[in-house]
Amino acid sequence: MAIMGIEKTNEMExxxxxxxxxxxxxxxxxxxxxxxxxxxxxENLTLLA
Structure with a gap:
């Protein structure tokens, strides 16, 4: 059961x-x-000036 928890943790990580x-x-x-x-x-400001 603990192994499944570790696998899920690794998958989530x-x-x-x-x-x-x-x-x-x-x-x-x-x-x-x-x-x-x-x-x-x-550039636009320069062109509009």
């Missing part, structure tokens, strides 16, 4: 790690897109 890594990737991509949006906004 692996799922958690996978989601954590996916989340980190999304955060990094979001930061890149935010920086690109800022540059485009600044």
């Amino acid at each position: 692996m799922k958690n790690l996978k989601l954590f890594m996916e989340n980190q990737s999304i955060i990094k991509e979001n930061e890149k897109l935010r920086n690109k949006a800022l540059l485009l906004h600044q």
Whole structure:
């Protein structure tokens, strides 16, 4: 019975790690897109000036 609990714990830890890594990737991509949006906004302001 204890082995099943350990297996479930390991399974949950692996799922958690996978989601954590996916989340980190999304955060990094979001930061890149935010920086690109800022540059485009600044470019638009320059063109409108």
